[in-house]
Amino acid sequence: MATLPVTEHTRPPFWRDERVLTVIAQIIFLVVVVLVFTYLYNNVQEGLRARGLTGGYGFLQQRAGFDIGESLIPYTSDDSYGRAFVVGILNTLKVSLVGILFATLLGLLSGIARLSPNWLLRTLVSAYIEIIRNTPLLVQLFFWYMAVMLKFPRVRQAVQLPGPVYLSNRGIAIPWLQPQAGFPVWVGFVVAGVVVGLVVAKWRARYEERTGQSGYPIVAALGTWVVFVLVGWLIAPGTPASVTRPELVGLNFQGGTRMTPEFAALFTGLVVYTGAFIAEIVRGGILAVSKGQREAAKALGLNDVQMMRYIILPQALRIIIPPLTSQYLNLTKNSSLAVFIGYPDLFFVAGTVLNQTGKSLEVISLVMASYLTFSLFTSLFMNWYNQKVKLVER
Amino acid sequence: MTAQANLSSDKKSPPAILEWMKENLFTPWYNAVITVALAALIFVVLRALFRWALYEAKWEVVLVNLRLFAVGPYPEEAFWRIWVALGLVGALAGLSWGAWGGRNWAPSVVAGVLGAIVLVLPASPNVKWPLIGVLAAFILTHVASMGRSRLQRPLVWGWVLSFFVILVLLKGLGGSQVLADVPTSKWGGLLLTVLLALIAIVASFPLGVLLALGRRSELPVVKLFSILYIETVRGVPLVTVLWASAIILPLFFPKGVRVDNLIRAMVGMTLFSAAYLAENVRGGLQGVPRGQYEAAYALGLNYYQAMRHIILPQALRAVIPAIVGQFIGLFKDTTLVAIVGLLELLGIALSVIAQPEFIGLQREVFIFIAAIYWVFTYAMSYSSRRLEARLGVGTR
Numbered sequence: 001m002a003t004l005p006v007t008e009h010t011r012p013p014f015w016r017d018e019r020v021l022t023v024i025a026q027i028i029f030l031v032v033v034v035l036v037f038t039y040l041y042n043n044v045q046e047g048l049r050a051r052g053l054t055g056g057y058g059f060l061q062q063r064a065g066f067d068i069g070e071s072l073i074p075y076t077s078d079d080s081y082g083r084a085f086v087v088g089i090l091n092t093l094k095v096s097l098v099g100i101l102f103a104t105l106l107g108l109l110s111g112i113a114r115l116s117p118n119w120l121l122r123t124l125v126s127a128y129i130e131i132i133r134n135t136p137l138l139v140q141l142f143f144w145y146m147a148v149m150l151k152f153p154r155v156r157q158a159v160q161l162p163g164p165v166y167l168s169n170r171g172i173a174i175p176w177l178q179p180q181a182g183f184p185v186w187v188g189f190v191v192a193g194v195v196v197g198l199v200v201a202k203w204r205a206r207y208e209e210r211t212g213q214s215g216y217p218i219v220a221a222l223g224t225w226v227v228f229v230l231v232g233w234l235i236a237p238g239t240p241a242s243v244t245r246p247e248l249v250g251l252n253f254q255g256g257t258r259m260t261p262e263f264a265a266l267f268t269g270l271v272v273y274t275g276a277f278i279a280e281i282v283r284g285g286i287l288a289v290s291k292g293q294r295e296a297a298k299a300l301g302l303n304d305v306q307m308m309r310y311i312i313l314p315q316a317l318r319i320i321i322p323p324l325t326s327q328y329l330n331l332t333k334n335s336s337l338a339v340f341i342g343y344p345d346l347f348f349v350a351g352t353v354l355n356q357t358g359k360s361l362e363v364i365s366l367v368m369a370s371y372l373t374f375s376l377f378t379s380l381f382m383n384w385y386n387q388k389v390k391l392v393e394r
Numbered sequence: 395m396t397a398q399a400n401l402s403s404d405k406k407s408p409p410a411i412l413e414w415m416k417e418n419l420f421t422p423w424y425n426a427v428i429t430v431a432l433a434a435l436i437f438v439v440l441r442a443l444f445r446w447a448l449y450e451a452k453w454e455v456v457l458v459n460l461r462l463f464a465v466g467p468y469p470e471e472a473f474w475r476i477w478v479a480l481g482l483v484g485a486l487a488g489l490s491w492g493a494w495g496g497r498n499w500a501p502s503v504v505a506g507v508l509g510a511i512v513l514v515l516p517a518s519p520n521v522k523w524p525l526i527g528v529l530a531a532f533i534l535t536h537v538a539s540m541g542r543s544r545l546q547r548p549l550v551w552g553w554v555l556s557f558f559v560i561l562v563l564l565k566g567l568g569g570s571q572v573l574a575d576v577p578t579s580k581w582g583g584l585l586l587t588v589l590l591a592l593i594a595i596v597a598s599f600p601l602g603v604l605l606a607l608g609r610r611s612e613l614p615v616v617k618l619f620s621i622l623y624i625e626t627v628r629g630v631p632l633v634t635v636l637w638a639s640a641i642i643l644p645l646f647f648p649k650g651v652r653v654d655n656l657i658r659a660m661v662g663m664t665l666f667s668a669a670y671l672a673e674n675v676r677g678g679l680q681g682v683p684r685g686q687y688e689a690a691y692a693l694g695l696n697y698y699q700a701m702r703h704i705i706l707p708q709a710l711r712a713v714i715p716a717i718v719g720q721f722i723g724l725f726k727d728t729t730l731v732a733i734v735g736l737l738e739l740l741g742i743a744l745s746v747i748a749q750p751e752f753i754g755l756q757r758e759v760f761i762f763i764a765a766i767y768w769v770f771t772y773a774m775s776y777s778s779r780r781l782e783a784r785l786g787v788g789t790r
Contacts, residue, residue, distance in 0.1 A: 022561075022612070022613055022712065024618065025613060025616075026613045026614070026615040029613070029616055033619065040646050043645065043646050043647065044642065044645040044646060046648075047644070047645035047646075048645065063732070108780065115419065116423065117421075118395070118418065118419060118425045118428055118429060119418035119419055120419060120428075120429050120432050120433065120436075120727065121428055121429075121432060123433060126435065129769065132773040134767070134768045134772045135726070135764045135768050136727070136728075136729040136767055137726070137729075137768045138729040138740060139729060139740060139743075139760060139763060139764050139767060140764070142740070142743075142756075142760055143756075143757075143760040146756040146760070147756040147757040147760055151756075151757075159470070169502065201696070225787055234498060273543050298762065304502035306700065306720075307515075329629075331632035333630065333632075336631040336633045336634060337631075337633065337730070339633065340732070340733075346633070347633060347634060347637075348590075350674075351637075357720070359640070360641045360642060360645070364634070364637075364638045364641065364642065367630075367631050367634055368634060368638070370625070371629060371630040371631060372626065373627075373628060374631040375629035375630075376629070
């Protein structure tokens with residue numbers, strides 16, 4: 001075999017050297033991006049100056065001077081813009097967290113019901129899912145707000161449901177816990193119960209793994225928690241909390257707590273809408289578990305409940321979690337539609353602040369940063385959970 | 395599920411319907427309980443609903459404002475342009491159905507039946523005859539092009555071109571006599587809803603493909619920029635993007651340049667949609683086997699050539715269903731442009747119920763527009779499922 005003459009390796013000219021070219025391409029890209037942004041930024045600054053507006057986040061300490069319909073922390077119009085923002089953020093978190101909880105429940109039930117052997121049940125659930133998924137959320141929100149919540153009778157003629165729950169055009173009044181003197185002690189017991197319950201669950205699970213006998217980790221953990229809650233209730237000085245029921249006094253309700261029509265409409269709309277999407281995810285996840293797994297479970301002599309609990313659900317969960325995460329994120333982001341029906345969430349408050357101060361760039365950046373933070377934390381939490389349930393391959 | 399439903403029909407039992415009911419509604423005992431309870435509930439709800447819809451609801455609010463819901467305040471003397479645009483779409487649809495659908499008479503027959511129904515309906519002649527014209531355009535082109543798959547490539551370009559033709563047709567040209575300018579503030583109703591969604595998906599397409607390529611690029615600066623853009627936009631709600639574009643966009647331009655409301659909304663929707671499109675396209679790019687990249691480079695193609703001729707054609711075909719899904723989402727999301735004061739279908743609905751003579755008729759109006767949205771999105775998702783089956787995505 002003839003050997004090729006060994007020539008000295010020559011570098012190609014730099015305009016044909018890929019390593020150099022990629023660097024040049026990136027530098028050009030960077031320069032273009034920077035130039036465009038500087039141009040736009042200068043225009044914005046000039047535009048703001050022409051309108052007599054100056055930058056800076058200092059306005060957050062100024063007096064807000066507007067009221068907010070509902071708030072989780074004390075707030076008056078004398079408080080600062082910064083506090084108004086916090087009120088908005090808390091309201092967004094409130095409707096998102098409660099919404100996520102109930103949407104998951106609704107979605108889980110609907111998803112399983114859609115696989116029911118009962119024709120009537122699965123047809124009804126299919127109709128719910130197809131109707132809700134194919135109409136815009138905003139139209140549904142307006143419907144819940146204007147055509148349902150505000151159409152309830154006036155306070156004096158409020159519809160009374162057992163509970164008592166009163167439906168009126170001023171909102172929904174429900175019974176609620178009224179904290180008393182011993183409340184903090186009792187809350188301490190409830191939290192301690194959660195911690196000890198988790199430890200017990202882990203211990204029983206390990207027992208189950210070691211011996212192969214049923215350790216009932218979930219039952220044991222729940223039992224422990226219930227014991228803590230009850231003991232705490234008895235030990236705490238006085239009664240820790242009492243249930244108060246709403247009562248019609250004059251032109252308003254006293255006692256209990258009242259959901260505003262805005263909150264009720266937003267909450268219902270988000271739960272019903274997201275629930276339909278979650279139902280499809282759950283159904284898809286359960287169907288994706290291969291048929292052989294079912295047959296194997298049957299062959300092992302597991303009954304339906306055991307099959308669901310030990311074979312189907314753990315595998316379905318892995319498929320369900322990633323799309324479920326994006327539904328949770330969607331629900332949080334969709335809660336910004338509150339602005340259309342007047343629930344004072346982050347976006348609504350930001351709009352008011354912007355109208356009053358004209359600090360467009362600052363307010364917009366604050367809002368975007370807040371939503372990005374929510375998204376980040378939801379993703380982190382769900383990724384952590386996903387890591388826990390994902391398949392451990394040998 | 396259906397599998398279980400089919401099982402029962404396989405068993406031979408004389409009264410099939412009774413057997414089916416027993417299998418699907420009353421076994422085991424708790425299913426019987428569920429069935430009875432649900433049936434009672436459905437009966438009560440449906441009775442109340444029908445009572446309301448037939449006797450109490452005042453549907454005049456919909457009938458009187460039908461034109462507003464369709465096109466908003468679009469000037470009446472320019473209606474013919476909308477009909478011409480619809481005719482164009484009808485003809486293109488007919489050609490496409492013919493070119494892709496093979497020798498199948500069903501679409502033409504359905505269109506003919508629809509035409510006959512329109513003919514006997516007591517509609518105003520201003521609507522009746524143009525509508526029949528559109529259907530006729532569909533039938534003629536469909537019959538003429540049936541089975542001619544040679545037309546497929548020109549048709550793709552035809553659709554792209556028609557998009558711009560229709561925009562010019564509806565907007566008009568400043569200073570022209572025949573095509574007088576129609577300011578975008580006069581666009582509204584379903585027309586605006588459809589246009590907004592179409593414009594957003596078409597305009598975001600090039601940007602989305604570039605971002606997807608950027609995210610998979612080996613150049614760290616480009617990659618970082620793409621990731622930052624995509625993740626930021628996907629992390630915030632559409633309303634805030636629309637709102638930001640409505641507030642900041644005018645500031646970008648030198649003083650004195652007025653930015654049209656429609657443009658503000660469209661820029662917002664396009665920037666938003668591009669990030670989601672990029673993720674869809676990225677999915678397609680990841681689905682192209684590595685061997686295809688290696689083969690392309692082994693043939694001596696450079697990056698651009700490899701993408702243009704080898705990778706993107708395969709990646710984009712795989713993501714057509716995902717893009718249709720995104721379009722459906724955009725169609726629903728057009729409702730949010732109410733935040734910048736545009737009168738699309740929901741905006742029109744809100745302005746209708748604000749009129750004093752229609753006070754208290756929110757239910758009728760919202761149910762009507764929800765039904766319109768439903769028909770459109772359901773039809774689209776149904777055809778997308780058919781398309782998906784046809785393209786064989788996931789089965790190849």
